[in-house]
Amino acid sequence: MTWEKNMKTASAALAIALVTVPAFAQNVKITPLGSHEGELCANDRATLFEDPTGVRILYDVGHNLTGADDPRLGDIHLVLLSHVHGDHIGDQKLKAPGAGTCTNSGRVPAGPHSMTAEVAAAKNAVLVMTTDMGSFIGAKIRTITGGKPITPCPQSAGVTNVPVATSCRSNTHLGGAFIARAPNASQSVEITIVYASHANNVPLSLLSEAQRANLGSDGASLVIGPPTGYVIKFTNGLTAYLSGDTGIHTEMKTVVNEYHKANLAVLNLGPSAGTVMSGAYAMNELVRPASVILTHPNEAVTEGGVLRPASRAAALIKQLKSATPHLAISGRTMEFDGTGKCVAGC
Secondary structure (H helix, E strand, C coil): CHHHHHHHHHHHHHHHHHHHHHHHHHHEEEECCCCCCCCCCCCCCCEEEEECCEEEEECCCCCCCCCCCCCCCCCCCEEECCCCCCCHHEEEECCCCCECCCCEEEEEEECCCCHHHHHHHHCCEECCHHHHHHHHHHHHHHHHCCCCCECCCCCCCCECCCCCCCCCCCCCCCCCCEEEECCCCCCCCCEEECCCCCCCEEEHCCCHHHHHHHHHHCCCCCCCCCEEEEECCCCCCCCCCCCCCCCCCHHHHHHHHHHHHCCEEEEEEECCCCHHHHHHHHEEEEEEHEEEEECCCCCCEEEEEECCCCCHHHHHHCCCCCCCEEEEECCCCCCECCCCCCCEEE
């Protein structure tokens, strides 16, 4: 009968809709927060990740925010810091959105606490970083808030539910994992701290007056534990490798690729830690992700939102074999599915 046929057709359409609609909600959203909207600029570092369950992660604030109240931030549940060099911990902040040039953004001192600490304090965020760096940033937060010491986060069955009531530390070391879960979510986000081949000395401006006097005359500073990268396993299956500042190393293959099976890489391009050829080799032969987001360029990569052909990023892109490259364009939200493919905002 006609009505039976119509009912079957409607039921089939509803079934397709029920299967299809959640797929759009299963993407991880990745939004670079740089100095100039619509560009990838020299000092760009900060990246915002949002899991489908709502967990929001800020990675390496750098010099890219105007303050802890930067309207681009929104809710932040977890703050990640790869190492304490000034351009990552945030010893400076943007003077204003779009200030300066793409080659040299307009910045001012961020004060004695760092933008990392300021943001974590304002957002009541979890510090997901090595215990050494977490303790250092935690002491800054305590000074900002005038509150109690920043202690390890509360857990239930090894999981921290976010948002937390007040800032706390992941209390993890190199190789350790921190697991966070959003309200009413059945799955969790897992963040593992991985090796990086770099340095980790803190800017003198973030040390006490006594420490500055003691170390400054020798051109030295304090090392706050090892530098790091991260592997984030999102609930949709996406596994993202955040390289941090690093030269190539064997754990890119053994740990990041073979063990964690990362299918997305967020690769720092700073020339102090690597070259175009070493970066390409790391992606082609060691990490071997489906996609790679290029960030931390230390040069103006785009002009008018278009890739500059003479940039190092353009040279690296030419060397990639199978990974699909994406530029960390400030303010542009990219969405990645569980296979590491960019499906929107690409």
